[in-house]
Amino acid sequence: MEDTVPTHYWHALDDDRVQCDLCPRACAMGEGQRGLCFVRKNIGGEVMLTTWGRSSGFCIDPIEKKPLAHFYPGSAVLSFGTAGCNLTCHFCQNWDISKSRQMDRLADIATPEAIAAAAARHGCRSIAYTYNDPVIFHEYAIDTAQACAERGILSVAVTAGYVSPAPREEFYRHMHAANVDLKGFSEEFYRRLCSAQLGVVKDTLRYIARETDVWLEITTLLIPGENDSDAEIDAMTQWIAEEVGIDVPLHFTAFHPDYRMTSTAATPSATLRHARAIARGNGLRYVYTGNVRDEDGQSTHCHSCGAMLIGRDQYALTAWGLDASGHCSSCGAVCAGRFDAQPGNWGARREPVHI
Numbered sequence: 593m594e595d596t597v598p599t600h601y602w603h604a605l606d607d608d609r610v611q612c613d614l615c616p617r618a619c620a621m622g623e624g625q626r627g628l629c630f631v632r633k634n635i636g637g638e639v640m641l642t643t644w645g646r647s648s649g650f651c652i653d654p655i656e657k658k659p660l661a662h663f664y665p666g667s668a669v670l671s672f673g674t675a676g677c678n679l680t681c682h683f684c685q686n687w688d689i690s691k692s693r694q695m696d697r698l699a700d701i702a703t704p705e706a707i708a709a710a711a712a713r714h715g716c717r718s719i720a721y722t723y724n725d726p727v728i729f730h731e732y733a734i735d736t737a738q739a740c741a742e743r744g745i746l747s748v749a750v751t752a753g754y755v756s757p758a759p760r761e762e763f764y765r766h767m768h769a770a771n772v773d774l775k776g777f778s779e780e781f782y783r784r785l786c787s788a789q790l791g792v793v794k795d796t797l798r799y800i801a802r803e804t805d806v807w808l809e810i811t812t813l814l815i816p817g818e819n820d821s822d823a824e825i826d827a828m829t830q831w832i833a834e835e836v837g838i839d840v841p842l843h844f845t846a847f848h849p850d851y852r853m854t855s856t857a858a859t860p861s862a863t864l865r866h867a868r869a870i871a872r873g874n875g876l877r878y879v880y881t882g883n884v885r886d887e888d889g890q891s892t893h894c895h896s897c898g899a900m901l902i903g904r905d906q907y908a909l910t911a912w913g914l915d916a917s918g919h920c921s922s923c924g925a926v927c928a929g930r931f932d933a934q935p936g937n938w939g940a941r942r943e944p945v946h947i
Contacts, residue, residue: 595642595643596641596642596710597640597644598724599612599614599638599639599640599731599868600759601613601758602638602639603797604637605620606870609621609622610634610637610639611640613758614632614678614727615728615755616789617678618676620741621634621808624732628678628908629676629745631643631675631676631679631729636638641728641729641731641732641892643675645702645703645732647671647674647701647947648671648672648673648700648724649671649721650671650700650944650945650947651670651671651672651942651945652668652670652672652938652944652945653668653942654667654747655667655668655779655936655938656904656906657669658720658908659771659843659845659880659944660807661780661809661841661880661890661904661936662904662929663748663769663807663809663929664746664930664931664932665902666909666935666936667717668938669711669720669748670719670720671716671719671720671722671723672709672720672742673721673723673724673726674728674732675724676724676728677724677725678754680786680788681752681785682786683813683818683850683856685850685851685895692718695795698808700947703775704738705741706746706947707739708745708945709743710947711745716745717745717936718747718748720749721749721750721751722750723750723871726749726750726825727751727759730759730763733747733749733761733763733766733848736807737766746769747766747768747769747771748767748768749764749767750770751771751773752793753772753773754792755800757795764799768798768809769807769808769809770809771808771809771810771811772796772809774811774812774819774832775812775819776819778819778824780946781818781819790895793834796946797832797835798809801836801840802897805928808813808840809840810836811841811843811882812844812845813845813847814859814863815841815856815859816856817856822870823871825871826870827859829842829871830873832871832874833876837934838877839874839878839928840878840928842876842878844882845859845881845882845883846858846861846863848883848886861881861884864881864884866888877928878895885906888947891904894913895925896925899920899921901914901920902914904921907940908939909935912935914931916933
């Protein structure tokens with residue numbers, strides 16, 4: 593069964609096809625055909641979303657898992673996704689969901705109001721649109737964000753940032769935080785391994801940082817031999833410092849062999865630490881390592897005096913050195929981010945939820 597709703601970002605072509613305008617792929621579809629994302633389909637001469645109200649599952653996570661290090665640390669976030677994706681990443685770490693072409697994977701049926709009620713019932717500070725990219729379930733994500741906002745629950749997008757300008761502007765009006773995957777820093781990498789364009793993602797990062805109040809963090813999955821050279825990391829982090837901002841946290845995470853890259857070796861911890869050193873050398877104040885055990889690389893330090901502000905052991909908080917206004921307790925320097933007076937106490941738990 594498909595639950596379809598009309599979409600807004602499309603137009604009719606002269607040859608009886610319709611073109612989806614949600615992302616730069618501009619998929620042209622004849623009657624009954626789907627776009628590359630698989631979830632947007634020409635039905636009766638208009639583009640419909642076929643996964644509204646259906647999810648691949650719901651789970652309460654620590655916000656640190658998104659990863660977001662400076663957005664209400666220690667708080668619980670209700671995470672969910674649907675199926676499909678508008679990129680073709682050979683290294684996808686969630687490929688069983690994002691590359692799914694089976695609508696029966698979407699076993700959990702939930703309206704936006706039911707999701708908001710569940711998040712409130714379980715004490716979640718926020719809800720995350722994740723596992724696959726919320727760009728492709730644009731309407732469902734926005735409807736859910738609006739229902740959550742009525743209950744004071746915040747919305748977090750975990751996304752590759754591959755979206756066209758008009759829907760991007762509408763989408764981020766409803767988001768409070770985003771973690772954007774900057775998958776590499778060459779057009780060749782994006783073309784060969786993602787069938788996409790780096791320039792589009794750079795535009796999204798600049799847009800969020802400069803034209804919205806959305807809290808932004810960036811993640812780069814370092815893949816041995818593909819995007820982990822000193823030259824590429826140096827160029828990327830210089831660009832982030834100049835175009836996005838030195839206060840935007842950057843997460844370097846470890847690749848593990850999966851999907852179409854099972855013969856590529858896992859990322860050594862030393863590669864992540866080295867990348868972190870390059871990024872900090874280029875002026876980025878908050879740089880983290882992920883998917884490895886590295887307490888120093890996952891903890892937040894004051895950019896001014898070096899004091900420990902937030903200690904982390906993977907997803908668990910171990911120390912807190914911020915005052916009630918988000919300043920360093922040692923020297924008074926501000927720590928960029930969104931903080932409560934005290935950290936949350938969700939810990940490292942992962943709790944599946946049925947709506």
